[in-house]
Amino acid sequence: MKRIYLDYAATTPTRPEVVKAMLPxxxxxxxxxxxxxxxxxxxxxxxxxxxxxxADLIGARDEEIVFTSGGTEADNFAIKGVAYGKESxxxxxxTSSIEHHAVIEACKFLERRGFNITYLxxxxxxxxxxxxxxxxxTDKTILISVMHxxxxxxxxxxxxxxxxxxxxxEIHFHTDxxxxxxxxxxxxxxxxxxxxxxxxxxLYGPKGVGALYIRKGTKLVSFMxxxxxxxxxxxxxxNVPGIVGFGKAVELAKQEMNEEAxxxxxxxxxxxxxxxxxIDRICLNGHPTSRLPNNVNVSIDFVEGESMCLNLDLxxxxxxxxxxxxxxxxxxxxxxxAMGLSHEQAHGSLxxxxxxxxxxxxxxxxxxxLPQIVTKLRxxxxxxxxxx
Amino acid sequence: xxxxxxxxxxxxxxxxxxxxxxxEIENPDGIGHVGNPVCGDIMELYIKVNNGTIIDAKFxxxxxxxxxxxxxxxxxxxxGKSIEEALGISNRAVAQALDGLPPIKMHCSVLAxxxxxxxxxxxxxxxxxxxxxxxxxxxx
Ligand code: FES
Numbered sequence: 007m008k009r010i011y012l013d014y015a016a017t018t019p020t021r022p023e024v025v026k027a028m029l030p031x032x033x034x035x036x037x038x039x040x041x042x043x044x045x046x047x048x049x050x051x052x053x054x055x056x057x058x059x060x061a062d063l064i065g066a067r068d069e070e071i072v073f074t075s076g077g078t079e080a081d082n083f084a085i086k087g088v089a090y091g092k093e094s095x096x097x098x099x100x101t102s103s104i105e106h107h108a109v110i111e112a113c114k115f116l117e118r119r120g121f122n123i124t125y126l127x128x129x130x131x132x133x134x135x136x137x138x139x140x141x142x143x144t145d146k147t148i149l150i151s152v153m154h155x156x157x158x159x160x161x162x163x164x165x166x167x168x169x170x171x172x173x174x175x176e177i178h179f180h181t182d183x184x185x186x187x188x189x190x191x192x193x194x195x196x197x198x199x200x201x202x203x204x205x206x207x208x209l210y211g212p213k214g215v216g217a218l219y220i221r222k223g224t225k226l227v228s229f230m231x232x233x234x235x236x237x238x239x240x241x242x243x244x245n246v247p248g249i250v251g252f253g254k255a256v257e258l259a260k261q262e263m264n265e266e267a268x269x270x271x272x273x274x275x276x277x278x279x280x281x282x283x284x285i286d287r288i289c290l291n292g293h294p295t296s297r298l299p300n301n302v303n304v305s306i307d308f309v310e311g312e313s314m315c316l317n318l319d320l321x322x323x324x325x326x327x328x329x330x331x332x333x334x335x336x337x338x339x340x341x342x343x344a345m346g347l348s349h350e351q352a353h354g355s356l357x358x359x360x361x362x363x364x365x366x367x368x369x370x371x372x373x374x375x376l377p378q379i380v381t382k383l384r385x386x387x388x389x390x391x392x393x394x
Numbered sequence: 395x396x397x398x399x400x401x402x403x404x405x406x407x408x409x410x411x412x413x414x415x416x417x418e419i420e421n422p423d424g425i426g427h428v429g430n431p432v433c434g435d436i437m438e439l440y441i442k443v444n445n446g447t448i449i450d451a452k453f454x455x456x457x458x459x460x461x462x463x464x465x466x467x468x469x470x471x472x473x474g475k476s477i478e479e480a481l482g483i484s485n486r487a488v489a490q491a492l493d494g495l496p497p498i499k500m501h502c503s504v505l506a507x508x509x510x511x512x513x514x515x516x517x518x519x520x521x522x523x524x525x526x527x528x529x530x531x532x533x534x
Contacts, residue, residue, distance in 0.1 A: 308456070310435065310456055310457050313410075313459055316410060320407075320411065330434055331457060331458035334498070336498070336501075353434070353435075385416060385417075386416045386453070386455055387455075388427075388438040388455065388456055389456050
């Protein structure tokens with residue numbers, strides 16, 4: 007059976023061009039960039055070349071890019087780094103209730119150590135209100151962190167507006183752009199951010215590498231201590247092949263971004279429209295237009311998400327859900343609950359995220375299969391009867 | 395490349411794909427309705443009893459693959475069993491009959507056990523009432 011992958015927000019395959027660019031750095035150009043000999047300098051050159059490409063994608067200067075092991079490290083670095091770097095000024099951090107776990111858990115870690123965290127609510131579309139940010143700022147606020155776009159329901163947040171508020175109040179502003187970088191235009195000056203997290207494997211690069219953009223003059227403490235790599239901001243021998251792959255992936259993403267975003271937005275809207283037509287008691291989660299080009303997230307009444315995903319998987323279709331049953335914590339997605347969905351609605355959520363190899367035929371197959379699955383599961387749902 | 399491995403055993407997937415005894419029983423002798431305190435799912439189990447033997451069982455479940463498979467399995471296991479025997483069916487026995495469940499999914503089999511117990515309790519309550527009513531008629 008041909009498998010249909012519709013979970014590109016979880017991870018993407020590494021593009022063959024990217025793998026090809028990486029390969030020499032495992033075997034021939036294997037040097038340690040810190041070494042002064044030719045092997046070292048060759049590797050260093052490759053790392054710096056990648057740094058320029060990554061900086062270029064987001065309108066930054068290359069010395070403002072620090073490579074990390076991925077998006078999670080970038081988020082942790084930004085949040086804990088500012089918290090401990092600015093401890094003397096205050097202990098208040100503003101974030102949102104729909105952040106990725108990497109941000110939320112880093113904030114909770116700080117909360118247990120005496121920091122004060124405000125988790126801003128969102129509206130029914132998942133939008134943070136910039137005005138809420140303004141109102142929660144105190145003279146103790148040292149950091150604002152709001153994600154650029156949500157990984158689960160795809161809503162793109164009003165980052166530029168929040169950026170203006172942060173700038174006015176002279177507070178460091180971080181955004182997790184893991185879902186947007188390489189997919190929609192991201193410019194650190196337009197967004198007004200001081201810190202921005204990225205991950206390579208979400209944009210057809212390899213896993214295990216990402217970056218944190220740190221605006222010049224931003225004060226933050228490092229938490230990897232050791233050698234003097236990355237301008238002393240992150241010790242550890244560079245992941246040279248990974249960084250080279252990241253650079254290549256970013257270069258390709260930049261070239262193809264506009265066209266690809268347009269193609270995916272069209273497919274996304276077609277899929278949403280057809281799902282709403284073919285299945286009753288279904289609703290779209292997230293914002294209808296301020297939305298990632300590749301994200302479709304719906305809640306289907308009376309059915310549970312893991313069962314739907316398993317049934318789809320039996321048909322070769324790979325999707326994901328925010329259902330409690332499929333999470334390690336057995337709790338429904340905090341993101342969907344924050345948007346005001348009931349436990350039942352979160353249970354019945356289904357996410358399809360499209361990507362470079364998604365075709366209209368693949369989506370037609372989803373539309374063939376899913377209504378039958380829903381009918382089958384509803385026939386055994388005790389919820390349906392009790393509502394009749 | 396490593397084999398594609400499933401979260402669940404083949405037996406679980408077989409029951410998930412073709413669940414037995416889905417639906418409701420008209421005029422059941424006992425109904426169990428339980429909610430899963432862990433993840434918030436719901437299971438309903440219906441039984442038909444004749445001379446102290448469970449002759450039919452059906453279920454409706456809103457839950458994960460393990461919840462559906464354990465519901466299906468438990469309804470298969472109770473058919474033909476006496477009330478006493480049925481009360482002895484544990485969640486472990488149901489999980490074992492399915493060639494095991496991932497540890498994080500054991501709570502779903504607990505739900506199946508509880509649904510069965512609750513259906514039997516309902517049956518016993520009702521039959522107690524019936525015999526109480528019956529005695530009431532006999533007294534002048
Ligand atoms: S029913 Fe929710 S995890 Fe099994």
